[in-house]
Amino acid sequence: MYNNKISIIGTGYVGLVGGVCLAEFGNNIINVDIDEDKIAMLNRGEIPIYEPGLKDVYERNLADGRIRFTTDIESAIKESEVVFISVGTPPAEDGSADLQFVLDVASSIGKYMDDYKVVVDKSTVPIGTGRKVAAVIEEELAKRGKEYEFDVVSNPEFLREGKAVQDFTHPDRVVIGTESEKARQILRDVYRALYINNTPFVFTNLETAEMIKYASNAFLATKISFINELSALCEAVNANVQTVAEAMGMDGRISSKFLHAGPGYGGSCFPKDTSAIARIAEGKGVELKVISAGIAANEAQKLRMVDKIEGRLGDLKGKKIGILGLSFKPETDDMRESPALTIIPELIKAGALISAYDPQGIEEAVWRLKDYEKDITYCNNEYEVMKKSDALVLITEWNQFRRLDLSKVKELLKQPIFFDLRNVYEKEELERYGLEYIGVGVPA
Ligand code: UGA
Numbered sequence: 001m002y003n004n005k006i007s008i009i010g011t012g013y014v015g016l017v018g019g020v021c022l023a024e025f026g027n028n029i030i031n032v033d034i035d036e037d038k039i040a041m042l043n044r045g046e047i048p049i050y051e052p053g054l055k056d057v058y059e060r061n062l063a064d065g066r067i068r069f070t071t072d073i074e075s076a077i078k079e080s081e082v083v084f085i086s087v088g089t090p091p092a093e094d095g096s097a098d099l100q101f102v103l104d105v106a107s108s109i110g111k112y113m114d115d116y117k118v119v120v121d122k123s124t125v126p127i128g129t130g131r132k133v134a135a136v137i138e139e140e141l142a143k144r145g146k147e148y149e150f151d152v153v154s155n156p157e158f159l160r161e162g163k164a165v166q167d168f169t170h171p172d173r174v175v176i177g178t179e180s181e182k183a184r185q186i187l188r189d190v191y192r193a194l195y196i197n198n199t200p201f202v203f204t205n206l207e208t209a210e211m212i213k214y215a216s217n218a219f220l221a222t223k224i225s226f227i228n229e230l231s232a233l234c235e236a237v238n239a240n241v242q243t244v245a246e247a248m249g250m251d252g253r254i255s256s257k258f259l260h261a262g263p264g265y266g267g268s269c270f271p272k273d274t275s276a277i278a279r280i281a282e283g284k285g286v287e288l289k290v291i292s293a294g295i296a297a298n299e300a301q302k303l304r305m306v307d308k309i310e311g312r313l314g315d316l317k318g319k320k321i322g323i324l325g326l327s328f329k330p331e332t333d334d335m336r337e338s339p340a341l342t343i344i345p346e347l348i349k350a351g352a353l354i355s356a357y358d359p360q361g362i363e364e365a366v367w368r369l370k371d372y373e374k375d376i377t378y379c380n381n382e383y384e385v386m387k388k389s390d391a392l393v394l395i396t397e398w399n400q401f402r403r404l405d406l407s408k409v410k411e412l413l414k415q416p417i418f419f420d421l422r423n424v425y426e427k428e429e430l431e432r433y434g435l436e437y438i439g440v441g442v443p444a
Contacts, residue, residue, distance in 0.1 A: 002118075002186045004028050007076035008084040009105045011038060011069065013049060013164070014122055014157050015086030020054060021168040023061035025193035030076040031069045042069040050360075052331065053165040077112040082190060084155075085133070086122045095275040097126055106133040109150075110140020117150045118183045122157050124213055124273060126280050130154050130177070130206035151183035154206050156213035161267070162331035173200045177209020214277040221270040222294035223258045228301040231261035231441025241441025242423055261441045263339035263395055263421040264301040266328030271298075271337040302342040305421055305440075310350060312417060312438060313391055317351030320414070322385035325396025327361035335364040339421075340395050348375045355385040359398055386412035397422040406433040 004027060008019045011033040019031040033039055038048055045062065047055055061067045070076060077083055087101035102123055109119055119137065121130055134152045141148060154177035159167045174194060176187045184203055188195050195201060202212070227245055234241040241261045249256020265271070274295050281288045313319055328338035335341065338361075344354055354372075357379040358365065369376060379385045382401060386392055386409055394401055402424050410416050416435045418425070423439045430437040438444065 002081045002189055005030070005080040006082040006084060006190065007032055007073075007080040008086055009033075009073065009076075009108075010085065010087035010101070010123075011035075011042065011048075012086065012088055013051075013161075014159065015084070016042075016047070016049065017051060017054060017159060017164045017168055018084065018086055018122060018157065019067055020058045020061060021165060022190065023066040024057050024169065025191065027066070027190060029061075029067040030080060031067060032071065032073050032076045033069070034071060034073075036071055039069045039071050050333070051164050052162060057165060073108050074112045077109055077117070078114055081116065082118045082120060082186060083109055084120045084122050089123050089125055091272050091275070094279070096279045097124070097272070097276050099125065099129060099132070102129065102133065103136050106136035107140050110137040111144070113137075113141075113148055113150065114146075115148060117148070118153060118186050119150055120153045120155045120187070121210075122155055124156065124217075124269070124276075125154075125210060126276060127207050127210040127214070130210060151178055151180040152206065153178040153180075153183050153187060154209035155187065156209060158213075158216065161334060162329070171199060173202055175202045175204070175209045175212050177204050177206045177212075179205055214273055214280075217269055217273040218277050218288075218291050218294070220258050221265055221274050221298070222291060224260075224262075224265045224270075225294035225297040225301070227259045227261045228264060228440075229297050231301075232304060234441040235444070238443050239441075240443060244441075261423065262301075263305045263343065263440070264298045266337040266339055266341075268334065268336045271295075299342075302339045303346065305339070305343050305419075306346040306350075308438065309347065309391065309393065309419055312419075313415075315351070316347060318353070319351070319390040320353045320355065320388060321347055322387075322389035322392045322413075323354055323356040324358075324382055324385060324392065324394045324401050325361075325398055326356060326358035326365045327396055330396055330398045331360075333360035333364055335361050335368050338396075340365070341368060343393070343395065344369060344376065345372055348372050353377075355379055355387075355389065357382050357385045358396065359400065361396075383408060383412060388412075388414045390415045391417040391419060393419040393421060394424060395421050397424050406430065406435065410434050 006027050007030040008015050009032045011031050019029045023029045085105045089097040092098040130152045156175055174191055231241040245259040248254050278288050278292055326340045353375050355377045362378050410433050418430055418435045420439045427437040
């Protein structure tokens with residue numbers, strides 16, 4: 001049994017959700033960050049991010065004293081037997097992951113540890129990073145003339161934004177990558193709540209665990225690109241991609257998940273991880289043809305949406321286009337790599353004027369799209385964007401866009417053309433209200 005104390009370095013999205021949920025599993029958590037304001041906020045009982053269900057679990061564990069927040073990394077490392085590294089790995093200029101923060105934490109561990117530690121990597125890192133972390137710790141220990149024992153473990157996370165608490169507390173699997181039996185035993189204790197609940201555990205070596213994370217994200221991204229490519233063919237041959245995906249998904253070997261055609265995938269993970277794995281492979285002289293094709297197909301899908309709009313509206317000069325949804329998916333204000341960031345600039349370059357609304361994403365959109373600000377009007381609600389617009393384009397499937405008052409939509413639009421880039425509506429339904437329906441991969 002380990003000493004039941006875990007420090008988690010980094011209180012970003014993964015670190016905070018992980019910390020709060022590991023506390024819920026009965027561990028004592030010290031969450032560490034260099035950002036003093038953030039730590040003060042968390043100690044006051046305020047959460048810096050919005051994630052469904054997080055507040056409840058956080059408040060309960062804070063009140064019960066199972067989690068605390070500090071900037072004192074030295075004491076946190078000394079006190080705990082397990083140290084999770086949950087700092088960011090932002091993409092560097094060339095698309096590879098920037099490991100500076102991860103390696104900084106490794107050197108702090110080497111500087112301050114005075115006992116055996118299990119160092120757990122939760123950040124998504126290139127294959128081989130676990131060994132680098134171990135080397136940096138060794139180096140620091142050597143500088144101090146110390147020889148404390150430690151193990152490095154890769155324990156990738158599979159959290160989705162908007163479902164992170166559910167995904168952490170009810171995972172499909174827990175992956176533990178280390179050759180050390182002692183570290184495996186300790187991680188089994190850390191995740192005891194899941195282990196005794198029949199959650200599958202995959203014990204493997206460091207590199208395999210690091211690979212599993214990239215392989216999973218790259219597969220899901222490629223699956224989306226696969227159906228998105230077929231959506232173009234479906235349009236050309238009068239087939240319905242929704243039905244194709246549904247029927248394909250009935251085959252248990254395929255599964256219907258992540259087979260929804262749309263304007264292309266976005267977010268902080270799929271684009272970053274697919275280009276990172278392609279770069280890793282390139283560095284090793286291995287060509288990942290399928291994954292590279294998936295990346296290219298995703299770029300093409302975003303542009304295909306623009307062609308679709310231009311194809312129907314003709315010359316876009318002076319045309320007003322209403323946009324519903326800016327964030328990369330619903331229930332988040334995250335705009336990173338959102339398809340809207342390609343579609344809107346392309347429409348503007350072709351001469352269009354944009355009016356846009358998103359329940360959470362406007363603030364971020366304003367700075368991400370600042371080069372185009374004179375041609376974009378941000379609206380206060382979904383109906384405002386439609387006023388006198390030549391077409392309506394639904395980019396993100398927020399729930400409130402699924403139940404639009406369609407007679408009002410028809411009344412407000414100058415031309416009753418509805419591009420449904422998430423296939424939320426049925427053609428027949430819109431036509432009943434006098435709206436022309438244009439979906440993705442569905443018969444015109
Ligand atoms: C993704 C993975 O789903 C998580 O398992 C993983 O842990 C996470 O990345 C990560 O590496 O941290 P996330 O980026 O939050 O999670 O979002 P998803 O719900 O996976 O959606 C990603 C994108 O794919 C969105 O733009 C979404 O609209 C798009 N998508 C998803 C489709 O276009 N079609 C689909 O069928 C599913």
